Amino acid sequence: MKLKYRDLIDQTYYFPQDEFDTKGSNLTFHGIEVMDLVNKYGAPLKFTYLPKISENIQKAKNWFREAMEKHDYEATYNYCYCTKSSHFSFVLDEALKNKIHIETSSAYDINIVEILKKEGKLSNKSWILCNGFKRDQYIDNIARLVNGGHKKCIPILDNAEELDLLSENINGKFDIGIRIASEEEPKFEFYTSRLGIGYRDIVPFYKSKVKEDPKASLKMLHFFINTGIRDTAYYWNELHKCLKVYVNLKKICPTLDSLNIGGGFPIKNSLAFEYDYAYIIDEIINQIKVVCQDAGVEVPNIFTEFGSFTVGESGGAVYEVLHQKQQNDREKWNMINSSFITTLPDSWAINKRFVLLSVNRWDDEYERVLLGGLTCDSDDYYNSEQNLNAIYLPKFKKDKPLYIGFFNTGAYQESIGGFGGIQHCLIPTPKHILINRDENGIIFTKVFAEQQSHDNMLRTLGYNVDEENK
Template structure:
């Protein structure tokens, strides 16, 4: 009978996979020796594998290039990175190596843009697409960026008042986009997104506020689906409605030349993940081209805003199993030496799945377990693997340390978890290590941040 952990993985999935392979009884991720990482830095540990960021950017560019060539699409393609997925400098520096553009969502994003421009990382002709609900500071920062010469800063109008606020702050003429308030999936608690302007109101808004406004040109229509770009009837229906608005606007607005299809590509959340990126890209472009051809209008230049897809698959977290608690005749709790609430907040906040695998002891027998964190909070657990909510790991043995890894955690977890700040139950934030390759392709590591100390939290809390 095959009872080893490696047998379970082999029987359940296609393994090894592109980023995962075994060396003996230990897991490697993109040829990174994870156990060596643990020996050097300890656990708990967070890491970011920087080359994966560039890899995903160039994969997406390749899909769009191939689709446009195949369909003889006349528009251009622009890859934007959503900074809200991870604002860290090491992420921005890696992403900007690849001739991309930026999408912002709040006031302080503009300060980051200015820092990147001053350092030469962000080109003067790069697009800065400004999304989000804009109040005084955000409007002021956008105005400063444009007034200082960054003409490719495109504020996306989210509500009727924003246009006049921007006009007051911007000295010369400028370009804007309009965000469509898409309808949400039926399972949502509300019918229409709170973001943007309704489908039926966009053309009237353009006619009333932009058409005869000598200071403002409409350049872009922005379309965003909260659930991301997926091959569902809901997605294609919303895209079709978006194209009808674009065509109606294009007929009366000669400056409109761009469609931002927003949304995001999904990232791998299990070893069983299957998504045909090239098909989706080609079908989206095909639908846009067919609609424009039928209406006899020029096809738009295309923008995408990929956040999680850009940075998500670069991140990981490693924990040690500290102890096993047998709480009843069926449930065994493996306690990690950290907290899911503080280090992987999406696992409990929105029940998000990540790829989870044992790091070592793949030749040992396995058992079914639950995973619990260190806080005294009933929500601090993880059991959302794809095996009908079951988690299987090598059997716990006090004398044989077991390490587990969560992969593709690079988007949102640091900021939602409050990097550098207070953590729930004062569980310390773990070390964070950056992993990169030198010019010869050799992997090297660099410590980005130490594990939090008691003094760090006491200082925040106001204790002398």
């Protein structure tokens, strides 16, 4: 009988996969033996594999290029990274190597753009798309950017009042976009997105307000689906409703020439993950062209905003199993040396799944377990292998340390978890390392941030740490 952890993975999934393999009894990730990272830096440990960011950007660019060539689509494609997925400088530095553009969602994003421009990593040739509900500071920052000469900045209106606010603050003419308030999936708690302007209101709004504005020119229509780009009847139906608005606007608005198909691609959350990116892109380009041809209008330039797809698959987290608790005759709890609530908040807040694999001991027998975090909160657990309602890992043994890895965690987890701030139950943010390759493909690593100290947390909480340490 095959009872080794390796046998379980081989029988359950196609393995090895592009990014996952083993060396001896240890897991490798993009050719990196994860136990080497543990031996060098310890655990818990967060890491970012930077080359994966560029790899995914180039994949998407190639898929769109091939689809546009196939369908003789005579317009441009523009890859934008939405910074809300991860604002870290190392993410932006890697992404911008690929000649991409930026999508922002709040006022301080513009401050990041200005720093990147000062450092020569962004230029006035880069598109800056400004999404989100715009308060005074956001409006002021957008105006400062445009007034400073960045004419390829497109504030995308979330509501009708934003047009007047922008016109009051921006000197001279400027481009705008309009976000469509798409209908949400039937299972959602509400019918229509709180963001954007309704389908039926956009053309009347253009006629009554935008067309009469002496400074603003409508350049872009922004279509966003909260659940992302998926091959479902819901997605294709919403896309066609958006295209109907686009062609109706295009017939009366000659400056409109761009369509932003927001809503990201899914990323791998299991070894069984399947998604035909090339097919979806091909079908999107085909449908846009067919609708525009039938309506007798030119096809739009295409913009996408990929956040999780850009950065998600670059991230990972490694924990040590500290102890096993047998709580009843069925449930064994493996307790990790960190907290899921603080380090993988999406697993707690929205039951998001990540790729979970043992880092070592692949040739040991396995058992069915649940995973618990260090905090005293009953919700600090992970059992998001929802098809099994449990997790299988090598058997816990006190004299044989067990390490587990969560992969494709690079989007949102640090910002939602409050990187560098106050953590639930004061569990510290783990050490974070960056992994890269030099021009010869040789792997090198460096520490981005050490594990959060108690001094750091106590100062944030207002305690006099200097006095406490005397």
